[in-house]
Amino acid sequence: MGTSGPGATNLVTAIGTAQLDSVPMVALTGNVAAPLLGKDAFQEIDITGITLPMTKHNYLVRNADDIPRVVAEAFYIAKTGRPGPVHVDFTKDALQAETRAEHPSLDEIIAGLPGFRPTFEGHPKQLRTAAREIAAARRPLILAGHGVLIAEAWDDLRAFAEKAQIPVAWSLLGIGAMDEEHPLAYGYMGMHGWKHVNRAIQSADLIIAIGMRFDDRVTGSVKTYAPYARIIHADIDPAEIGKNVAVEVPIVGDAKNVLVGLTRLVHAVDPKDSAVYFDQLKTWREESLASSWHGSGRSDILTADHVVERIGELTDHIATYVADVGQNQMWLARYTKFRRPHSHISSGGLGTMGFAVPAAMGAALGNPGAETWAVCGDGGFQMTSQELMTLAADRIPVKIALLDNKKLGMIRQWQELVYAGNYHSSHLPGPDFIKLAEAYGIPAFKVSEPNEVDAAIRAAQSVDGPALIWFEIEQEQNVYPMMPAGKGLSDLIEQRGPEE
Amino acid sequence: VSPDPATAPAGTAPAAPPDRAIPGSGEFKRHILIVLVMDKPGVLNRVASLMRARNFNIDSLAVSRTDKDHISRMTLTLHGDDVAVEQAAKQLYRLIDVLKVQDVTQDQVVEHELALIKVRATDGNRAEVIKIVELYKGAIVDISAESVIVEAHGTETEIDALVALLRSYGIKELVRTGATVMLRGAGSIEEALRL
Numbered sequence: 001m002g003t004s005g006p007g008a009t010n011l012v013t014a015i016g017t018a019q020l021d022s023v024p025m026v027a028l029t030g031n032v033a034a035p036l037l038g039k040d041a042f043q044e045i046d047i048t049g050i051t052l053p054m055t056k057h058n059y060l061v062r063n064a065d066d067i068p069r070v071v072a073e074a075f076y077i078a079k080t081g082r083p084g085p086v087h088v089d090f091t092k093d094a095l096q097a098e099t100r101a102e103h104p105s106l107d108e109i110i111a112g113l114p115g116f117r118p119t120f121e122g123h124p125k126q127l128r129t130a131a132r133e134i135a136a137a138r139r140p141l142i143l144a145g146h147g148v149l150i151a152e153a154w155d156d157l158r159a160f161a162e163k164a165q166i167p168v169a170w171s172l173l174g175i176g177a178m179d180e181e182h183p184l185a186y187g188y189m190g191m192h193g194w195k196h197v198n199r200a201i202q203s204a205d206l207i208i209a210i211g212m213r214f215d216d217r218v219t220g221s222v223k224t225y226a227p228y229a230r231i232i233h234a235d236i237d238p239a240e241i242g243k244n245v246a247v248e249v250p251i252v253g254d255a256k257n258v259l260v261g262l263t264r265l266v267h268a269v270d271p272k273d274s275a276v277y278f279d280q281l282k283t284w285r286e287e288s289l290a291s292s293w294h295g296s297g298r299s300d301i302l303t304a305d306h307v308v309e310r311i312g313e314l315t316d317h318i319a320t321y322v323a324d325v326g327q328n329q330m331w332l333a334r335y336t337k338f339r340r341p342h343s344h345i346s347s348g349g350l351g352t353m354g355f356a357v358p359a360a361m362g363a364a365l366g367n368p369g370a371e372t373w374a375v376c377g378d379g380g381f382q383m384t385s386q387e388l389m390t391l392a393a394d395r396i397p398v399k400i401a402l403l404d405n406k407k408l409g410m411i412r413q414w415q416e417l418v419y420a421g422n423y424h425s426s427h428l429p430g431p432d433f434i435k436l437a438e439a440y441g442i443p444a445f446k447v448s449e450p451n452e453v454d455a456a457i458r459a460a461q462s463v464d465g466p467a468l469i470w471f472e473i474e475q476e477q478n479v480y481p482m483m484p485a486g487k488g489l490s491d492l493i494e495q496r497g498p499e500e
Numbered sequence: 501v502s503p504d505p506a507t508a509p510a511g512t513a514p515a516a517p518p519d520r521a522i523p524g525s526g527e528f529k530r531h532i533l534i535v536l537v538m539d540k541p542g543v544l545n546r547v548a549s550l551m552r553a554r555n556f557n558i559d560s561l562a563v564s565r566t567d568k569d570h571i572s573r574m575t576l577t578l579h580g581d582d583v584a585v586e587q588a589a590k591q592l593y594r595l596i597d598v599l600k601v602q603d604v605t606q607d608q609v610v611e612h613e614l615a616l617i618k619v620r621a622t623d624g625n626r627a628e629v630i631k632i633v634e635l636y637k638g639a640i641v642d643i644s645a646e647s648v649i650v651e652a653h654g655t656e657t658e659i660d661a662l663v664a665l666l667r668s669y670g671i672k673e674l675v676r677t678g679a680t681v682m683l684r685g686a687g688s689i690e691e692a693l694r695l
Contacts, residue, residue, distance in 0.1 A: 048542075049545075052546060053553045056594075057595075114695045115537075115597055115598050115599045222522055223519040224519065224520070227516070228517060237594070238590050239590035245520070246520065
């Protein structure tokens with residue numbers, strides 16, 4: 001909710017974040033009185049013009065009689081089909097007028113939106129074609145995306161994978177769709193994904209993509225992406241199919257319906273029949289886990305991967321973990337190990353720094369039963385650190401793990417690896433974060449050595465209400481592997497050059 | 501077993517596979533889309549904004565009411581390959597106010613565009629200009645001492661041809677409505693709407 005003018009424009013980044021990550025959101029803003037629209041009145045801005053290209057739909061309401069219908073439509077549109085943000089801007093006079101208009105029924109809402117009819121059921125013919133492809137495949141791989149979580153289809157995903165004996169990889173927003181301890185859970189894919197997962201994609205003969213959109217961070221160069229694979233792509237949004245990658249079997253439908261339908265149609269596979277494939281995957285995974293870029297391999301310095309691994313371990317991998325954006329986000333995605341659906345929240349599409357703390361507050365309030373951790377870097381944290389006020393005022397029990405490398409770490413990493421060490425604006429001489437947190441009355445703990453990590457996490461857990469841990473991590477740790485922009489999944493940089 | 505050259509036994513690695521095709525990299529041609537939309541304020545802005553944001557260039561756009569309350573019709577022409585234009589259509593469907601999008605490029609249609617062309621014409625060559633216009637079944641709708649206004653209608657290519665001919669006399673002004681298109685036969689896009 002925002003007021004007119006600057007209050008409304010401050011919502012724009014959040015709305016864009018919701019749009020790119022299919023988050024249901026209704027944004028409400030006030031505007032000047034209808035007679036003043038278009039007169040450049042005080043705090044007037046054409047906010048519906050601004051949000052138009054980044055919302056699922058938006059409204060300018062000038063008449064109080066329209067408010068019940070528009071608000072009902074806004075919530076319906078935001079939640080139905082592929083979720084997304086809907087923005088409603090109200091003129092001041094509409095908000096202050098009286099009305100006897102009534103809240104419409106669901107049928108009335110649907111009847112009033114004849115252009116909005118999402119397809120939920122996968123077409124039976126397409127499902128049968130997909131099942132035939134699956135039966136013929138020798139190295140199939142499931143790519144699970146956010147759509148699986150949105151459709152609450154994690155059990156259906158597992159059932160499908162188990163029946164057909166197909167390993168599952170996931171995108172950043174697909175994390176949690178599969179319990180990472182499951183034998184068929186293969187890992188996180190893409191630019192900073194696991195090498196073994198990207199190798200599996202590059203050698204697969206069939207990809208079954210469910211509720212994901214082949215983002216460029218997932219595919220890298222499309223030309224060389226999954227060169228041996230035929231692709232089955234199921235998504236509730238027809239526009240996502242064939243947008244980034246040409247596919248052989250398109251299926252428009254809700255992930256749950258598609259997975260249930262496919263499970264019914266595929267043959268039960270004995271894992272022994274795929275032993276050669278699974279042995280290969282296992283070897284790749286072992287190589288990948290053993291290689292040097294998994295953490296630093298050093299026990300004397302405080303590394304980020306160690307911190308997020310410990311947070312995962314000490315929360316039984318079932319807390320809600322909210323990432324910020326950058327290196328911290330990739331470390332969290334790679335090393336925390338997520339065992340519960342919706343345990344991971346991240347700004348994937350827009351990559352909005354400053355996301356973690358405010359989003360974690362929402363996550364904690366929305367799911368009070370789960371312990372909630374905001375994992376952020378010092379750069380992102382300082383973009384919204386004023387939210388500590390809300391955190392303290394409402395005593396929202398968010399534990400903040402601040403991974404401070406005194407850098408915009410991902411920017412520094414690129415400047416090192418892509419721009420020949422030409423560092424610019426990536427060093428951040430931050431404040432004393434203990435003093436900052438305590439100034440808001442939030443208990444804070446400082447960790448500089450690896451052996452202090454567990455005690456600090458437990459101390460933060462024992463605080464009733466918000467707490468912050470300031471981890472002073474190794475300043476120049478990179479996230480590996482890394483797929484350079486414009487390159488393909490087979491072109492991973494795996495470690496620093498030999499001079500390190 | 502694996503065709504991955506990294507893991508295949510020595511000497512058996514298959515040749516590198518061909519590049520995966522990039523959607524939108526096919527042959528460019530003119531497409532005609534009929535778009536039925538809710539007749540609401542801002543709907544034209546939504547369509548135009550979407551086409552801009554998705555990197556499609558609209559060649560022409562004609563908008564009008566239909567005989568049905570609350571429904572407007574757009575005829576939109578653009579250049580692109582089949583996949584890209586299909587993507588444009590699917591993106592248009594994401595707009596809540598869009599009811600129907602149909603690519604009629606391959607269909608039997610009546611296509612009409614109206615043009616007004618103000619051409620330099622004096623006593624010396626006015627008869628010549630009028631003759632050309634008559635050949636193209638156009639009409640002279642205004643005459644002054646130094647110019648005529650030609651009204652022409654037909655397909656985009658027919659109007660292009662007339663304009664090219666008149667250019668040698670000097671075109672002072674040109675306005676075109678953009679293509680309007682209707683499928684031949686008894687079928688109706690409007691009647692097919694399920695509202």
